[in-house]
Amino acid sequence: MDLWKQLKIKWKKVLVVWNWSYKNMWDELILLWTIKLLLEQEKEIYVSAYNISRLKSFLAQFVDVEQINFLREIPKWFRSFFRFITDKSSRTLKKYKEMDSVIIWWWEILTEEIPNAYWYRLVSIRPCLRKKEKPNLYLMWGIQVPQKEINNRLFKYLMNRVNYVYARDLESVYELKKYWFENAEFFMDTSYFAYEWKSVNEKNVRQKYIVVNVNKNWENFLDDIIHDVQYYLDEWYNILYVPVAKGKTDQYSDSYYFKKIKQACKRDDRFEILDREENFWKFAEKVANAEVVISTRLHLFLISSFLGVRTKVYPYQKKILKMQEVLRNMEWTMNSEE
Numbered sequence: 001m002d003l004w005k006q007l008k009i010k011w012k013k014v015l016v017v018w019n020w021s022y023k024n025m026w027d028e029l030i031l032l033w034t035i036k037l038l039l040e041q042e043k044e045i046y047v048s049a050y051n052i053s054r055l056k057s058f059l060a061q062f063v064d065v066e067q068i069n070f071l072r073e074i075p076k077w078f079r080s081f082f083r084f085i086t087d088k089s090s091r092t093l094k095k096y097k098e099m100d101s102v103i104i105w106w107w108e109i110l111t112e113e114i115p116n117a118y119w120y121r122l123v124s125i126r127p128c129l130r131k132k133e134k135p136n137l138y139l140m141w142g143i144q145v146p147q148k149e150i151n152n153r154l155f156k157y158l159m160n161r162v163n164y165v166y167a168r169d170l171e172s173v174y175e176l177k178k179y180w181f182e183n184a185e186f187f188m189d190t191s192y193f194a195y196e197w198k199s200v201n202e203k204n205v206r207q208k209y210i211v212v213n214v215n216k217n218w219e220n221f222l223d224d225i226i227h228d229v230q231y232y233l234d235e236w237y238n239i240l241y242v243p244v245a246k247g248k249t250d251q252y253s254d255s256y257y258f259k260k261i262k263q264a265c266k267r268d269d270r271f272e273i274l275d276r277e278e279n280f281w282k283f284a285e286k287v288a289n290a291e292v293v294i295s296t297r298l299h300l301f302l303i304s305s306f307l308g309v310r311t312k313v314y315p316y317q318k319k320i321l322k323m324q325e326v327l328r329n330m331e332w333t334m335n336s337e338e
Contacts, residue, residue: 007037007038007041007166007187008164009038009041009043009101009103009136009138010100010101010136010163011100011101011135011136012043012044012100013043013044013046013098013099013100013101014038014043014044014045014046014099014100014101014102014103015046015047015048015071015096015099015101015102015103015128015135016031016034016035016038016045016046016047016048016103016105017048017073017102017103017104017105017121017124017125018030018031018047018048018104018105028055028058028059029190029191030105030141030189030190030191031047031059032059032062032063032190032191033190033191033192033193034103034105034140034190035047035059035063035068036062036063036193037190039063039067044069045067045068045069046068046069046070046071046095046099047068047069047070047071048071048072048073048074048124049070049071049072049073050073052070052072055070056070058277061279061280061281062280069095071092071095071096072084072089072092073124074096074123074124074125074126074127093127096125096127096128097127097128097130097131099128099135100135100136101135101136101137101138102125102128102135102136102137102138103138103139103140104121104124104125104137104138104139104140105139105140105141109121109139109140109141109142109143110139110143110144110146110155110158111142111143111144112144112146112147112148112151113144118146118151118154118155118158119154121158122154122157122158125137129161134161136163136164137161137162137163138162138163138164138165138166139162139164139165139166139167140165140166140167140168140187140190141166141167141168141172141189142167142168142169142172143165143167143172143175143176144172144175145175145176145178145179159179159181162181162183163183164183164184165181165183165184165185166184166185166186166187167184167185167186167187168186168187168188168189169186170186172184173185173186189302191302192302192306205289206289206290206291207289207290207291208236208237208238208291209237209238209239209240209290209291210229210232210237210238210239210240210290210291210292210293210294211240211241211242211274211286211287211290211292211293211294211295211300211304211309212225212229212239212240212241212242212261212293212294212295213241213242213243213244213254213294213295213296213297213299213300214254214257214258214260214261214295214296214297215244215245215254215257215296215297216257220314221296221314222264224314225261225294225296225314226261226264226265228294228312229261229265229294230265232291232292233265233267233270237270237291238270238271238272239261239270239271239272240272240273240274240286240290241254241258241261241271241272241273241274242254242273242274242275242276242283242287242300243255243258243273243275243276244276244297244299244300245297254297255273258271258273274286274287284303284307287300287303287304287307287309288307288308288309290304290309291310292309292310292311292312293309293310293311293312294311294312294313294314295311295312295313295314296313296314298313301313
């Protein structure tokens with residue numbers, strides 16, 4: 001099925017602005033297939049990145065990175081300021097201004113659940129908007145119409161410059177059209193196409209372990225998650241923990257919560273880390289053979305759903321609820337627990 005033909009991006013030079021969360025598995029899979037879709041259309045692809053060498057290393061498992069141009073991302077607060085300066089910033093800004101089209105995406109790309117999301121996205125593309133002929137501007141994934149006045153102003157400013165929206169859930173499409181923006185349609189989260197999930201499904205053999213992931217929003221579900229993990233420990237299952245996001249602080253590093261769960265269950269011998277970075281193929285096979293996947297992150301919930309593994313998800317944000325509905329409509333959650 002030539003689904004790439006549905007992603008109608010005009011002109012030749014296309015910039016992909018992404019990566020709010022550095023070293024985040026799902027962001028990387030979404031980026032991977034977005035790149036593949038654009039390569040099918042023979043676009044000249046530019047990717048805005050925080051850590052170019054590290055991103056190249058990940059993508060090289062799947063595509064020829066020599067076909068991709070990488071630009072240092074525009075500094076947002078102090079996050080990437082020094083990298084940007086040392087990477088000859090004036091030359092980088094010139095490249096941004098040369099783009100014909102710009103795709104902006106991220107899980108919930110514009111939402112008040114994340115502080116400063118509206119301002120952050122404008123900063124990401126500001127050099128592109130300063131050229132005389134404005135580029136074609138596309139938004140992809142989840143969007144929530146803001147309620148706060150300052151966010152409303154930023155949102156209106158941005159939407160007045162957007163050509164088209166590809167939203168991964170129907171609620172976003174409906175809200176945008178109700179808002180006044182008509183050029184919006186559903187397009188499945190591209191991570192859905194990033195990997196040959198079916199080929200792994202055919203080899204599924206349930207083994208005596210479960211896969212777990214928790215992020216910084218887990219506290220609301222602490223007692224429930226500990227209870228779930230303890231139940232499987234009592235049944236002599238091993239616990240494989242996936243650090244989906246690998247931030248540099250305890251708050252944004254999933255490994256921090258691995259330690260918290262182990263301490264709560266008072267068992268070190270039955271816990272181990274399941275790394276998803278070194279070899280993604282082996283990681284997917286390991287998840288596919290799990291008895292169950294327990295997660296608070298959308299990322300792992302979707303992977304296990306695509307692989308046909310029984311999944312228990314604790315939805316801490318609206319994006320998870322919306323994607324659960326999308327998967328139900330696509331009949332992906334026959335084996336899932338809610």
